[in-house]
Amino acid sequence: MRLYVSLGMIKLKVLPVISLSALLLVQPLYSKAVSFPPDTVTATPHNKKLLLLGAGFTAGYTALLVSLNEAWYAEQERTNFHFFNDNREWLQVDKVGHFWGAFHESRAGIDVLRWAGVPEKKAIWYGGLLGIVLQTPIEVFDGYQADYGASAGDLVANTVGSASVIAQELAWQEIRIMPKYSFHTTPYAAARPNVLGSSLGEQALKDYNGQTYWLSVNVGDFLKPESKYPKWLSLALGYGAEGVVYHPERTNRAAGFEARRQYYLSPDLNLLHFRGRSKLLNTALYVLSIVKVPAPALEYNREDGFRMHALYF
Template sequence: MNVQKATFYQTTPTSRTGFFLQKKSLHPAKSGFFALILLFCVSFFGSPAHLSAQPADFTARDPLAGIAKDNWLKPDSTFNKKRFYLSAGTGAALYGAASVGLYKTWYADFGRTGLRSFNDWPEWSQMDKAGHAFTAYMFSRYAFAGLRWSGMKRPAARYAAFGVANLLQGTIEIMDGFSEGWGFSWSDMGANVSGSLLFTIQDAVWHEQRILMKVSNDLRPIPDVPVFSANGAEGNLGYVVEDRFGTNVFERYLKDYNAQTIWVSANPKAFFPESKIPVWLNVAVGYGAENVYGAYGNTWQENGQRFRYAPERYRQWFLSPDIYFSRIPTKKRWVRLTLGILDFVKFPSPALEYSQGKLKGHWIMW
């Protein structure tokens, strides 16, 4: 069959930036106004003048020392075995649960084979590599926080977190290596090390995280786009989306690279401490891709017929304001803990996109 002669339905699936407007039925101007109102609320109600008499020192073991009341959430100043075992046990439990979940999500439908490696650098427009770096960064950050809470000294916690992050990510690579569907990837390991090093180097140099890695996903609906084979048989883009990216929210969040954006979010106040820039305001650069429905190309088989989705793949670069959630001033330790957990999420806000040689703006981007 000559796939190149296939005809294709011209309707395209909802884009990452259009989903919010369509889903919520909001006018673009209203969407942007909504985001700006949220930014204003954080600025006014979360300002140091309202919440604390002194600014937090984010390089300290306890940034809320002298601001928040002491309780069990306060990091210990000396090594606390009970806290260490609690942190390690919690991490081990999450590690086990995540490993089982990942196996069922990614590997259960594929046969097992001997350990092997392969070069997957050209796949998925490198969105998977960006995801590996992001995940390793966040593993490093969370492990470090738990170890510091248990009273471990900063250098030991820093390098232990680096090891934990790469152990967790290395588990995925071993699963890949024994799966018929994949193989052990050295480029994935390189992305893992890069993400964990971003955390480690910043902590070693600045004793704080001035540059975060974040993720966003517009959770767009499964597309209903007819596609026709060379002999006129009808398929649907939604079939390959469900087959390769899954149907539930968890799978789609992990796998759908079209809906996903990986961000590097920098805190200007940390670099220019004398400026009047709000301590919680970040500037983020994002990387995404569109029309990516296969590792190398948008082809698949459906009901014995071979289909190809015609629109060309393309990369996207974004520039957008962001919020450093854990730097929103607060007097409550549990609030800061919650905000710290949310630091992996890019705040929905206006964005400037560069793709296909053009610049375009979005009132709001999830």
């Protein structure tokens, strides 16, 4: 489900905003602790820190939901709670976006609880559920809207995103496969700017034709310690779509657009490998780690077959 917050003339997609906010809030907390591997620290909970986190989270998220209700839902017709099947829309790029957002919200939740001294297993399980906790109320709100409803696909994507963080932390005590995002402008936004965005900022959030989501694999983390493979060099698998402007598909074709899926293979940088003593640097690397760096990429789609991009973002 595409959900937008209208504040004056600004429309922001809720999921990326919450995800980025979670990452920004966890900093500089995380930067203070990056030198302490989670599996070598005996955690001692700090009640004051936990109280601060709990109060701040409750107040902040409650305010967000109240603002969301007033700014978006208050003017819409409401009905009994129901589900709306949007799983065929946007060639599921929006669902991958939900996975990406929930993953990084949960990742931030784990790191915040580590900072607060919560024991490792509890930090992983409780913090790892943050993506689900943040996104589920929004789906509940959607469920009462007459024009659409709650999306089971969104709920599944959110759950898988959070579960992926928990699974990696339990298995490896670190993130070895990092979901990332990249964006480039497309001509499709001009065909439907009210939906796909009229400004660069709106298009980065709304135009699924220009969004690519990646799984960036830190190859060096899977090799033996004595391996000479550079730990900073990752390999990324990407997924995106093109030609998706209208729904359903027959309407899209009638308007002259042909939707197709795109698959990518590209080198990437493991930015967290470059962490050091600088809190500012660590903060920047932590936040930027959700974004795929521009790099050469091999694309495959059913229309063109294989295509090489000298620099893709």
